[in-house]
Amino acid sequence: MRTAFIRELIAQAREHPDIFLVVGDLGYSVVEPFAQEFPDRFLNAGVAEQNMTGVAAGLASEGYHVFTYSIANFPTLRCLEQIRNDICYHGVPVTVVSVGAGLSYGNLGYSHHAVQDLGILRTFGELTIHSPADPGEARESVRWLTRNPGPSYLRLGKAGEPDLYPAQPLGPRPNVVHPGTADVAIAATGSVLKCALEAAAFLRCDGLDPAVLSCPWLQPLGTEFAAVFQAYRRVLTVEEHVASGGLGSLMKELLPRSVAVESLTIPLPVTRMVGSQSFLRREAGLDGPAIAAALKRLAT
Amino acid sequence: MDRMSSVELARQARCHALQMVARARASHVGGALSMADLLGVLYTDILRFRPDDPAWPERDRFLLSKGHSCTSLYATLALRGCFPVAELETYGADGSRLMSHISHKVPGVEFSTGSLGHALPFGLGMALAARRRGLSHRVFVLVSDGELDEGSNWEALLLAPQHRLDNLVVLVDYNKIQSLGSVAEVAELGPLVEKLRAFRWAVRELDGHNHDEIRAALDTLPWERGRPNCLVAHTVKGKGVEFMENRLEWHYRSPDATQLAAALAGLGGAP
Structure with a gap:
């Protein structure tokens, strides 16, 4: 799913010069093609998710549509107040992307079980929340989000998930x-x-x-x-x-x-x-x- | 029309801040007074901005991280023509846009704070955006000393030099008093200048109430090519009102009528 995400993000970044990717020192073997093709629209913020999210909001306030990218609970719970105050309250277009939804990183233990994110983030009514099931849905999600920049959360699985059904455009319906x-x-x-x-x-x-x-x-x-x-x-x-x-x-x-x-x-x-x-x-x-x-x- | 001097702007902003907190029975006047001179110089001689066009793309961005001290900034913005001075009377009132922590709904305000440690990362993002697009405006972030306890500030202090953001300027209102005690008693910041230099910032240290010193320093930005700038401004909490100076209680208290009259008289009278 993360491969489908980055490929679609790269495709969209070719069309949308405002797309910016900020990573929290994670995404080895995933994010490099984006960084190579769009070095001026890529930032590794280091292992510092609060700052990463604040920086993303600042970039977004200047007209970029920023995607923050990290895994498990790091880009969500670790920097929850930055999502609440900097992104949602200011209404700036930042899409928080977390890889490792649910039990995807089950072997890595409790720190990496992303199983409370939806309940917490749903209380921020400003956020659009997408939770794709397969690579096709992940692609459609990126397509929709890049056409409708705003405060949003994209909950991705990991890698290697199969396509489960023919993809169709996403909307506020099952x-x-x-x-x-x-x-x-x-x-x-x-x-x-x-x-x-x-x-x-x-x-x-x-x-x-x-x-x-x-x-x-x-x-x-x-x-x-x-x-x-x-x-x-x-x-x-x-x-x-x-x-x-x-x-x-x-x-x-x-x-x-x-x-x-x-x-x-x-x-x-x-x-x-x-x-x-x-x-x-x-x-x-x-x-x-x-x-x-x-x-x-x-x-x- | 002659523009108000930075000294007169700071004086009037102090008077308004005192009247605002007295009227609203609000807190945090000590920190509003300690940064008033920095604001006075910034909003007369340093910041490029258009009061009638707050979204002018080429403006310098100014972010107040210590959002609780907003009264002197609201007053400074009103006095510079961003919105009517009369509106200051609504500060803290039901339904007013002048809420008691700085609000981006107010013309001239870039960013809402209130929770500490938020404006520097946001400002870093703004400075990075300018750099990536080859734009020449600058980003100024005014932080308190107490809020340098927040880890997010140090995350940003670490990252800004990595990207050679010499268009980013941090001003520390170093009044040495935080919420429950002196900075020395709570979590000593010193040696602050040395810490910031070790973090690869260009650092200047001065009297945060001396307008000529402040102006001279901020006139020559950036101080070192490729390094973000930090002005450590030594200030006095409650500056300008004798009975408030260096007194922790004025982080909380609101002056009564007698105290307000005395404070305004000491400042040379309400504008």
Whole structure:
């Protein structure tokens, strides 16, 4: 996903002379092509995320659309007040990009589990928030963000995620990845969509055909988003995030009570565990079989 | 029309700042008074700006990092014609744009602060933008001594020389008193000049109330090619009002009517 991001950013930077990339001394073997092609629009701010974010806001106030780039919680929680005051309050076009959404860096331990970011950043109503599931969605996100510069947050997975469905332009609505025939749906955000699709495939073998929707656009959302889900009686949400403030939480805020929402999220004990993303998904009950089992319970 | 001298501008700004905090029962007048002379010189003889066109692209950018001391800056901007002086009376009132920490909603103000350690990184970004685009305007950031406790400032102090930003000017209002005690008691900054030089800044040290010294120093920017500039201005908290000078309590207190009258009289009378 990060490769799709940087390739698209480079393509857009060729068209938009105001795009600027600031990194926090991270992005080895990812950001170099941008730095080589646009040395005047690249800055390594060093291992100093508060300063990186303030500098980005200052650059943005002078007319650049700045992308800050780092991993896990470093470009978000470490510099939260700079996002709040410098970027959001001043309304300057900075896109905060974090690589390593959810449990992508599961082996690296708690410091690198980015599982509270959505809940915290969603409280900044000025931020547009994108959480792509695959390289195609990441590309579409960059396309939209570069055409609509503003305070924004792009939550990326890591590397090597497969394309899960044909890309389509992003908007403030879910993308229907599999239409299904049942009156139940699985809604996922981020690369865990892959597990949701696996679950749906298991369930089809059992004669249950739920819809699968991807939710790459998490803020701002309104009636258009809610309207899509009104076609279903029950929705199961799936995300690599704790329960507070994530996708399930926002669905419960936005959808009418006629749509029952149940959520699969990361239980707190799992954030204290260490292991590969697939191992931790299994421990959290976010892998294909667990999602299928949860949906069966929900559908009956 | 003859332009007001820097000394008279600072004097009037002090008077307005005192009246504003008294009217609003607000705090932070000590730090507003300590930086008034720096503002006086900057806004008469140093900064390139157009009061009737705050977004003029070629203007020098001035950022107040110690946003709590905003009264003397609001007054300076009003006296220089950025907005009506009469509006100063609304300071701190319900619905006023003159909020009690500096606000970018006010004409002539670039950046809102209030939380410390924010303006220097932001200003670094502005200076970098000018450098990358080959523009000649400068960026001035006024910080307090107490806020140099903030790590974000040192992150910026480390990075600016790396990019040879000699279009960036930091002014330290070094009044030696912070929120709960003297700087020496809380977290000694000294030797500040040596620290900044070790961080590869061009540093000058002077009396922050001597207009000729300030003007002479800021007239010759940049001091060293390729190095960002830092003016360490030794100041007195509460400067100009005898009973406030060097008194921690005037970080918080608001003068009553008798104290206000005495303070204004000591400054030569309200404008």
